[in-house]
Amino acid sequence: MNIKVVRGNPTPEELAAALAVVRARAAAAETAPPGAPSARAAWSDPSRLAARRLPQPGPAAWARTYWPGA
Template sequence: MPQEPDTVHTPVIRVVRGNPTPAQLAAITVALLAAGEAPEPAPPRRTLWTNRARYARPRPAVGPGGWRASALPR
């Protein structure tokens, strides 16, 4: 039978006063674990500098005088 190494487990939560029930200990454990979790990181912002649609030609103007409006700067 293989021997397991001696490990010392230190208590994470210590009851100083009172006599809590197992349900109360479970509730405080869940609350402490939830409070210690890091929030989810925000999704990375997309920059418009890399948007390839910026470099595409604008749509031609439709209607009377559209050919003239297409040559004007925007």
């Protein structure tokens, strides 16, 4: 694994911390069971948005609308 610093001048401690994160993520990806959804797939799953309750029409529905400039 090669890591190249393109900008900045990190200290050895900062570089070690970044490398530890990269290696931990790589190790977690290797130990995940086959077919398990990745964190990115879970984040982009549209069903996570559907879990929220959408505003319903009613007497106070105007309070949940967006009025630019207000």
